Amino acid sequence: MKHIEQKILSRVTSFEANTKEEAVAYFAKLWHSRIAFEKHVKKRLDEGVISDEYDYLQKTIECLAKADEYILAAYEKSWDRLRYASNGDWFVIFNEDGIILTSHKKDETKVPFEQKHAQLGAKLQKGKVDEKFREVFKSIQAKLGKL
Amino acid sequence: MKNLEKFLKAYRLNLENFDLDMFLDDVLDIPHQVAFLEANIEALNQEQREEFFALNKKLAELLRSTDPKNEMQKKALKLLLDVCSHEVKEGHIAA
Numbered sequence: 001m002k003h004i005e006q007k008i009l010s011r012v013t014s015f016e017a018n019t020k021e022e023a024v025a026y027f028a029k030l031w032h033s034r035i036a037f038e039k040h041v042k043k044r045l046d047e048g049v050i051s052d053e054y055d056y057l058q059k060t061i062e063c064l065a066k067a068d069e070y071i072l073a074a075y076e077k078s079w080d081r082l083r084y085a086s087n088g089d090w091f092v093i094f095n096e097d098g099i100i101l102t103s104h105k106k107d108e109t110k111v112p113f114e115q116k117h118a119q120l121g122a123k124l125q126k127g128k129v130d131e132k133f134r135e136v137f138k139s140i141q142a143k144l145g146k147l
Numbered sequence: 148m149k150n151l152e153k154f155l156k157a158y159r160l161n162l163e164n165f166d167l168d169m170f171l172d173d174v175l176d177i178p179h180q181v182a183f184l185e186a187n188i189e190a191l192n193q194e195q196r197e198e199f200f201a202l203n204k205k206l207a208e209l210l211r212s213t214d215p216k217n218e219m220q221k222k223a224l225k226l227l228l229d230v231c232s233h234e235v236k237e238g239h240i241a242a
Contacts, residue, residue: 036169079219109157111179
């Protein structure tokens with residue numbers, strides 16, 4: 001789990017932005033591709049859970065800044081997924097390379113992460129999120145608040 | 148019922164964005180959505196029921212036409228086929 005966390009942090013520690021557009025452009029690079037990011041934005045807009053790209057960025061960073069619990073779904077092959085949750089209402093899921101796979105609001109139409117991946121044969125490991133991890137995202141959240 | 152509309156919308160959006168590379172975690176919610184709608188089919192109005200059947204037909208087409216690129220996608224597709232096979236078949240007939 002620590003190695004994935006380190007990869008996530010290495011991708012965000014250099015975060016700098018002078019405008020909301022720059023912040024969104026940086027955020028998009030945390031995803032597999034710009035297209036993947038845009039498709040997720042469109043879907044979350046259609047779901048009515050975000051108001052725009054910047055709101056998506058803020059909700060994702062807020063989740064990571066407040067994350068109290070993580071769940072690692074470990075696979076024999078290289079499909080590991082790491083899920084962070086904050087206050088139980090927003091989730092961010094990374095792959096083993098520290099790339100964001102998805103970021104979404106919790107609702108009853110979705111299957112719990114652990115149930116979903118247990119069905120696919122993953123071994124689950126739960127734990128408390130390190131304060132140092134949260135601090136990095138709290139610092140990004142503070143920068144976003146000034147834009 | 149508000150909940151039924153919510154499940155129907157979630158199912159619709161998952162099919163509109165059916166992509167195992169970009170939305171695998173979302174795609175894995177489909178069996179739960181289908182099961183909920185199937186269990187509450189009597190509560191669906193005619194329009195909602197028709198949409199549900201049409202979505203089931205679309206799901207059947209997507210499952211037939213999607214080639215998994217790795218073992219994880221293969222497992223996910225198998226899960227969808229196992230859980231949804233009855234509903235997909237029923238939907239196919241009804242649509």
